[in-house]
Amino acid sequence: MAHRLVEHVGExxxxxxxxxxxxxxxxxxxxxxxxxxxxxASGPGPxxxxxxxxARERPLLLVEWLSELVFLAxxxxxxxxxxxxxxxxxxxxxxxxxxxLGRPRHLVKAVTLHGLELEREGEVWRGRxxxxx
Amino acid sequence: MGASSSxxxxxxxxxxxxxxxxxxxxxxxxxxxxxxxxxxxxxxxDDRSLEQAANVATLPGIVDASLAMPDVHxxxxxxxxGVAATETPDGVVSPGGVGxxxxxxxxxxALPLTADELAPRLEALVHELSRAIPAGAGKHGALRLGAxxxxxxxxxxxxxxxxxxxxxxxxxxxxxxxxxxxxxxxxAAVSARARERGFGQLGTMGSGNHFVEVQRVDxxxxxxxxxxFGLREGQATVLVHSGSRGLGHQVCTDYVRLMDAVEARxxxxxxxxxxxxxxxxxxxxRAYLAAMAAAGNFAWANRHAIAHAVRETVRRxxxxxxxxxxxxVYDVAHNIAKLERHGGRELCVQRKGAxxxxxxxxxxxxxxxxAVGQPVFIxxxxxTSSFVLVGAPGSLELSFGTTCHGAGRHLSRTAARKRxxxxxxxxxxxxxxxxxxxxxxxGLAEEAPFAYKDVERVVEVVERAxxxxxxxxxxxxxxVKG
Numbered sequence: 001m002a003h004r005l006v007e008h009v010g011e012x013x014x015x016x017x018x019x020x021x022x023x024x025x026x027x028x029x030x031x032x033x034x035x036x037x038x039x040x041a042s043g044p045g046p047x048x049x050x051x052x053x054x055a056r057e058r059p060l061l062l063v064e065w066l067s068e069l070v071f072l073a074x075x076x077x078x079x080x081x082x083x084x085x086x087x088x089x090x091x092x093x094x095x096x097x098x099x100x101l102g103r104p105r106h107l108v109k110a111v112t113l114h115g116l117e118l119e120r121e122g123e124v125w126r127g128r129x130x131x132x133x
Numbered sequence: 134m135g136a137s138s139s140x141x142x143x144x145x146x147x148x149x150x151x152x153x154x155x156x157x158x159x160x161x162x163x164x165x166x167x168x169x170x171x172x173x174x175x176x177x178x179d180d181r182s183l184e185q186a187a188n189v190a191t192l193p194g195i196v197d198a199s200l201a202m203p204d205v206h207x208x209x210x211x212x213x214x215g216v217a218a219t220e221t222p223d224g225v226v227s228p229g230g231v232g233x234x235x236x237x238x239x240x241x242x243a244l245p246l247t248a249d250e251l252a253p254r255l256e257a258l259v260h261e262l263s264r265a266i267p268a269g270a271g272k273h274g275a276l277r278l279g280a281x282x283x284x285x286x287x288x289x290x291x292x293x294x295x296x297x298x299x300x301x302x303x304x305x306x307x308x309x310x311x312x313x314x315x316x317x318x319x320x321a322a323v324s325a326r327a328r329e330r331g332f333g334q335l336g337t338m339g340s341g342n343h344f345v346e347v348q349r350v351d352x353x354x355x356x357x358x359x360x361x362f363g364l365r366e367g368q369a370t371v372l373v374h375s376g377s378r379g380l381g382h383q384v385c386t387d388y389v390r391l392m393d394a395v396e397a398r399x400x401x402x403x404x405x406x407x408x409x410x411x412x413x414x415x416x417x418x419r420a421y422l423a424a425m426a427a428a429g430n431f432a433w434a435n436r437h438a439i440a441h442a443v444r445e446t447v448r449r450x451x452x453x454x455x456x457x458x459x460x461x462v463y464d465v466a467h468n469i470a471k472l473e474r475h476g477g478r479e480l481c482v483q484r485k486g487a488x489x490x491x492x493x494x495x496x497x498x499x500x501x502x503x504a505v506g507q508p509v510f511i512x513x514x515x516x517t518s519s520f521v522l523v524g525a526p527g528s529l530e531l532s533f534g535t536t537c538h539g540a541g542r543h544l545s546r547t548a549a550r551k552r553x554x555x556x557x558x559x560x561x562x563x564x565x566x567x568x569x570x571x572x573x574x575x576g577l578a579e580e581a582p583f584a585y586k587d588v589e590r591v592v593e594v595v596e597r598a599x600x601x602x603x604x605x606x607x608x609x610x611x612x613v614k615g
Contacts, residue, residue, distance in 0.1 A: 007545050009180050009207045056394065067386060074330055074379050109341075109382045110233040113393060114209030114407035130209050132233045132382070133341055133546070 003031040008130065012108070013115070016127035021058070024118070024125045025065055026083040029097065032069045033080045035131070036104035049078060051095045059118040061093055062127055066111045073104040108133055143167070143174075149598040152198070153187060160404060161190040166198040168532070168598045173203050176543050176586060182212035188404045189217050194224020194412070196480065200532055202487050203594040204541030204586060208232075210407030213486035214541060218533050219413070221472060221479045225401065226418050227410035228388040228425070230483035231470050235384060235425055236432030237376030238310075238466040239510040240440055241521065244369040244447065245458025248349035248610060251369045251451070255347065256568050258450045259611035262345055263570035265442045267337040268615040274336030276300065276438050283332065287323060290314040290430035291437035300441045307499050309464040310489060313433040315471070319423035323380070324387050327424075331380025331431060336438030338375045340573075342580055343615035345443065346372045346512075347568075348519065348607040358523050358604045361505045362462050370607055372519055373439050374512055375615070376468065377432035384428045388421040413481055422470070429469055436464055462521075463508040465489065467538035475533050482533050490524035490536040490601045509601055511592055512539050515569065515614070516562055516582035519607045520592045527599035536600040540588035546579035553581050562612075571614035580614060
């Protein structure tokens with residue numbers, strides 16, 4: 001699994017590779033955590049967060065997943081450290097996250113649909129998403 | 134992504150105006166019109182902003198042209214610095230055409246003292262501003278309203294803060310674009326999640342390119358208009374840049390998602406999914422306009438609350454007389470959709486990273502400015518000047534009364550961080566005598582002055598194109614970054 005930030009003049013574009021679709025969602029969470037790094041834990045130890053989401057198609061489910069992380073970071077100060085589990089079933093996602101309550105350094109405002117991609121190429125799942133920052 | 138547009142098809146149609154004909158692509162309904170000189174145009178064609186402006190030209194109901202301001206740069210969906218006007222009531226409205234930070238904008242305060250008089254207390258003032266105005270991600274402000282008052286604020290904007298909390302003045306509200314209140318706002322159109330994100334954020338700056346900057350008026354270009362705006366050479370000013378925070382971000386998120394789901398029902402086919410839109414007259418279009426207006430009113434209230442914190446800080450650092458004499462010049466939005474009359478038509482003008490710039494005589498302007506025109510504020514970057522402009526007479530015909538909103542980025546955040554560290558930039562700015570407070574070194578580096586185009590050139594082109602005229606130049610003395 002891997003991710004990289006693609007050059008974009010105004011925003012942040014994220015490219016993702018993974019061996020499975022669930023792995024790609026996990027990698028997206030790790031990439032998001034990297035964007036909000038520098039957070040200092042302000043709570044007592046790691047916290048667990050469960051997420052359950054639905055969307056009418058898988059690429060939109062990726063947007064919903066990252067949008068949920070944006071919300072948790074902004075409202076709760078939650079920064080994911082580890083994705084314990086991701087289950088995809090049709091248009092539904094269930095996930096378990098571990099992380100810390102801290103001070104996200106550089107909050108993503110939103111997750112756009114611009115250039116949104118999620119597809120399988122041979123044995124590799126590839127995704128692309130642009131954040132508004 | 135849209136089909137590519139050949140820059141070789143650009144035609145020069147004025148000294149600083151270029152046009153990509155509607156025939157360039159089969160899906161374009163109107164041409165693209167770009168306001169730029171040769172140097173800015175070279176930067177514009179270097180990224181995807183022209184292609185994105187061509188994509189905007191495909192929107193159903195768009196009239197005249199898809200416009201690109203001199204500071205335009207690549208965004209998502211609309212370019213940043215893009216303008217589209219659509220017919221009412223059945224032309225489309227696109228949440229992405231307003232952007233996630235609904236009613237992001239700029240407010241200018243003028244202090245009753247010179248920068249020289251301020252100098253001995255400058256560092257203390259900047260430091261205390263950084264303590265008084267929460268910056269960075271999330272961050273909760275000092276102002277809290279009950280649920281009923283919060284709904285009223287979404288409907289009516291900053292006047293609620295004046296009437297219910299004694300925050301700011303009625304004159305501040307009057308000297309705000311649209312009186313700080315977009316009509317038709319409906320709190321019921323704002324989701325619970327949007328409320329949750331925004332409820333505690335009143336009076337907070339946010340992150341990214343948001344700032345509060347202490348400045349010196351270092352040059353007056355038009356003394357008559359500057360007098361009307363209450364500005365004089367050497368004066369100290371404070372410029373506030375912020376928006377609707379998490380509330381606006383979530384409103385846009387909610388309605389992009391909704392319109393993406395329903396646009397096929399209206400037969401809409403788009404070259405970029407982020408342009409998701411619906412007719413203004415549709416249930417989805419009406420709901421978005423009502424929610425966007427609520428978020429816009431929240432943004433004006435947010436900048437109003439920040440301005441109050443600035444005045445209170447001035448009171449603590451410089452005394453009661455300085456606070457009492459601090460007056461609001463104006464407040465402008467640069468991410469918003471508004472119903473306006475142009476050329477006898479009612480249009481929905483969608484400005485994304487673009488500022489309304491109405492000329493003298495407009496009924497939309499407060500009495501104090503009706504004879505001279507609308508103030509417009511163009512922030513530069515931390516180490517460069519900002520500008521006060523005034524709407525020019527030709528702007529209504531040329532650009533639906535619109536001008537640029539800033540210098541415009543030309544380097545990505547990653548590229549900026551590769552060229553300088555936050556620590557190095559702090560030292561460089563300090564050597565220029567600029568006091569900086571920023572909670573994040575990487576965040577500071579991303580906003581380095583060299584990441585932006587030359588603001589002096591941008592405003593010169595604005596003036597040559599006839600969109601607005603220069604009134605004053607403001608030099609940074611101290612910056613609090615989000």
